[in-house]
Amino acid sequence: MAEEKKTTTAKKAVPKKTAAKKTTAKKAPAKKVAAKTTETKTVKKKAAAKTVTFRVKRGERWQEYDVAYDASTTVLSGLEQIKGDQDGSLTFRRSCRASICGSCGMKINDRSRLACKTKIKDMIEGMDHRNYQGRDVISIAPQGNQPVIKDLVVDITQLFNKVEAEEPYIKEGPERVEAKDKTAYEQVNAVSNCIMCGLCYSDCTELEVNDNFHGPAALAKAFRFVADPREGQKTDRLKKLSEKGGIWDCVRCGMCVDACPKGVAPMEAIGKLRHRAIEAGITNNRGAKHAIVFKDDIRNGGLLNEPMMLIKTTGLFGAIEQIPNALHLAKKGKVPSFFPEKIEGLDEVKRMFKVLEETELDVETKVLDEGPGAG
Amino acid sequence: MRQHDIVIVGAGLAGLRAAFEGITAGLDTAVLTKVHPLRSHSCAAQGGVNAAINPNDNWEDHAYDTVKGADWLGDEDAIEIMCEEAPQAVLDLDTMGAPFSREDDGTLAQRPFGGQSYARTAYAADRTGHAMLHTLWEQAIKLGTHIYQEWQMLHILKDPNTGRCAGVVAYDIATGKVETILAKTVLIATGGYGRIYASNTNAMINTGDGVALALKAGAHAADLEFVQFHPTGLRNSGILISEGVRGEGAYLIGADGKRFMQKYAPNKLELASRDVVSRAETMEIMNGNGKNGAIFLDVRHLGRDIILERLPQIRQLSIDFEGVDPINEPIPVRPTCHYTMGGIRTNKLGETYVPGLFAAGEAACVSVHGANRLGANSLLETIVYGKVTGKEMVRQIQEGTTREFPTYNREDVLIVERKIAELKARSSEDGYRQADLREDLTQAMQEHVGVFREEKSLKKGLKKILDIKEKYKKLYIDDKSENFNTDLLTALELGNLIALAEGTVRSALAREESRGAHSREEFTTRDDKKWMKHSIVKWNHATDEAEVDYEPVRQLGKERYKPVERTY
Structure with a gap:
C-alpha cells in the first residue's frame, strides 16, 4: 500500500514563506493500522503537482497566490490551501464541498461558478484558459449584482x-x-x-x-x-x-x-x-x-410591424414617450415601415x-x- | 438586551422542525445559525427517511430493526417514540410541500434500505435532505421566524444561582460583535462532529460546536466512540454516495470484478447494516482485493434509465469528483467517516443534564442509534425529535417553572471577549498554524481510531491529541480584523474538534468489546454483561480533561428486544 503514503506536497500550496513547524506525526510512514483500515488521506497520483497562479480580487486590489494542483484539485481546495498555508485572512464562504449547500459561488475566470465544483485543470485546459505574463492564471472575484462584504463574500x-x-x-x-x-x-x-x-x-x-x-x-x-x-x-x-x-x-x-x-x-x-x-x-x-x-x-x-407593435404593446401614450428614440433612429435612416x-x-x-x-x-x-x- | 422564549442553535432539519413547534405555539422563537439555513448540512442527506407508512408495514418492526441495528445500545423508549411517530412526521413534511418521489398513483414512494426488514424509506430522488430542508425553511419564512443568520454560538450561559441554562453568547460574524441572547430554553441542534477525521463525508461546518460547548457547560456527552464509517464515500474526496444506490440494487465488487458481500452477510448482502459493510470492505482491501485503497460500487446493470431517473445526483457527483460515469464504469468507494452516533446525552424528551438546555438531531444522543445508525434513520430522528423536543420546550415554558428569564453572570461574556482578543493578539513567533494542527488532529484520528481499533494504537492516538491540545494554546491567526473573520471562527471550531476527539478516543480506549461501529481487535465480540451501557463523557474543568463514566441503557424489558447475536 505504498501509494497510500501521504504525499503532502501534492496537496499543499507552495508556501511563500516557511510554513510553521510540522509535527513529527506527519512524517510517520503509513503504520500497520493505517494500512489496514485504508483511511489515510486522499490517495494521490504520483505525478508531480503543477502550479497555477490564483489572482484573487480583494476589495479594489488583486492579490496573487501560487497553488499546487493535480487532476482532481478544485478551485475550492486551492483556496483552502491558500487560507491554510499562506494567508488566513483570505475570506470566502464554503461548506459541503459537494455542490449541494450553495455556499461557495464566485466568479471564476469571469463566470459565476461553484468553487467546489470547478476543477483547476478544467480552467487551465478548457476554453476559459487565462494566461497572464506567461503563467497559467485563474481569476477569482466575488459574485456580481450584490454588494461585497469582504474578499469573496457578498451580501x-x-x-x-x-x-x-x-x-x-x-x-x-x-x-x-x-x-x-x-x-x-x-x-x-x-x-x-x-x-x-x-x-x-x-x-x-x-x-x-x-x-x-x-x-x-x-x-x-x-x-x-x-x-x-x-x-x-x-x-x-x-x-x-x-x-x-x-x-x-x-x-x-x-x-x-x-x-x-x-x-x-x-x-x-x-x-x-x-x-x-x-x-x-x-x-x-x-x-x-x-x-x-x-x-x-x-x-x-x-x-413585424414595429411601429404598430409599439403602440399595441405600450398604448398610445407609451408610444409617444418613444418619439425621441424614433427621431434618433430616423436620423440614421432606420425607420421601420408602418406597412411591412x-x-x-x-x-x-x-x-x-x-x-x-x-x-x-x-x-x-x-x-x-x-x-x-x-x- | 436580546431575549427570546426559545433560542434554537442550528438551522438544519432538527432546528427548523423545533422552531416550527415554538412559533406555532405562539412563543417568541429565534434560530441562530453560523451559516444561512439552507447551507446547513442536512441538505446533503441523500437516501431518504424511514417510516412505516405502508399498511402492510408496522412501526414495531421498524423499532425492532432499529434496536438490532443499534446493536442493543439504543434506548428503547426513544426508539419506540421515533418509529411510532415516524409516519406522521413524514406526512407533516408532505403536507408542508416537500417534493417527495411518488409511485405511479401519486402516493409516496418508498425504497429498501440497509438493515430494514421492509421497503420503508421515503425519498426525494437522491436529494431527500435537500428537499426536506428547503421545505422546512419555506415554513420558517411563512411563519416569520427570527433568524440570527451567520451568528456563531461561543458559550452557553447558565444561571449562577439555579444552574439553569440562561441563553447563549454569540458572535455576529458580519460585524465581529459579541452579543448575549437570553432564553428560557435553549436547543442545541448543531449537528455532528465528523470533521475530527481526515477522510469524511461531512461538510466543513460540521465541527460539533454545540456538543463541545454543551459538554463544557456541564451537560454530558454519550457514546462518542461510536462513529459511523459509511461504506460508500468517493475514493478521492470522501464525498457521499448514498446507501439508496444499494437500495436500488447496486453491487459492491472487488478489484477482481466479483461481489463479496455473501462472505460477510449472506442474507442481506449489500444491504446489511453500515458497520458490517464497512468492515467487509476493509477486510477485502486488506486482503488485496481493492484498488488504490478502494473497492467498487457497480450500478451498470440497473441501466441508463433508472440511473437517470432515481440517481441523477449520484451520477453527477461521480462524474464531477471521481471522473467516472456510473452508467459505464463502477464507482471507486471506501469506508469514510460519515456520522457520529454520540452526542449530548438527553432523555426521551430531548432534555440534557442542564435544566433548560435541550439537544436534538445528530448533536444529541437520545439515543435512537445506539452503537450503529441505520441508513435513513437520521433524517427521521431530526424531524421526530425536532418535533418532540420542540413540543417539550413549549410545554415547559407554558406550564412549567420556566416562565421567567433566568439571570446570568456578566463575567461569562467578558471571558468570551477576552478569549477572542487573546487569540487575535497572539503572534506567529513560536506559534502554530491552525491548518497544521487540524491536519495533525484529523490524521491522528484516522490512523488510530478508524474502523478497527486496538489498545496500543489508541493510546498513541490519545497522546497525539493531548499534544495537539497543548499546541492549540499557542495557535495564532493571520486575520486580526473585525468583520467576517473566518480565520478566527475556524480557529475556535478547531478547539471544539480537539475536545470531541479527546472524548472519542478516551471512550474508545475504555470500551473493551466490539459492538456496532466500535471494533476492537483484542475484544472481538460483544460483551453484554459488562458493556451494555452508554459511555458518558463529562468535562472536568479542574484538569481540563474529558472523563469517562457510564450509564445504563434504557430498556423496556420486552421479550422481542432481548439481545441476540446480530447477523444480516
Missing part, C-alpha cells in the same frame, strides 16, 4: 429578500388538487433542485440594469409553487408575477441557464410561467401584449403555426434528459 440579503417576496411556500386555496399520478410532480422536481447558490443572480444581465427584477432564482422558486398540484393560489401568483420586475422583465439571454450548477434552467421556468400566465388570461401588461402581437404579426405577414410587406412563402409560416397549434407544445412536463447538474 446575500437582496437575493434572499427577493426569494422570500415570492411567498415561497404552499398556500391554501381553491386551486389545490390531489395529484393522481407521479408525472404531476415532474415540473416541481425539475426546479426544486435549486440550491440558492446565487450564481444565476450573479450573472443575470437584466439585474445589471434593473434592481427591481426578481431575478432568476426567485422566479424559478415561484414556478416551483405554481407548478405544484398542492398549491391553492396559482392564478393569484401568476397575476403578481406578471407585474413590473416579474416574468416579463427577463431578456432571455440564457446566462442563468449556463451558470446554474444544478440544471434548474431558470429561464425555462420563466418561459413556462409566461405561457401559464397568458393561458390564465393575464394579458393586460406590456410583456404579454408584446408576445401576443409578435405572434400575430408573424402569423399574418411573416414580418408580406414575406414570400407565408404559406409555409402558416403551416408551421398550424402544426404547432395542433401538436400541443409540451412546456409543462419537459424534464431534463441528463438529470440535474448536467448543465
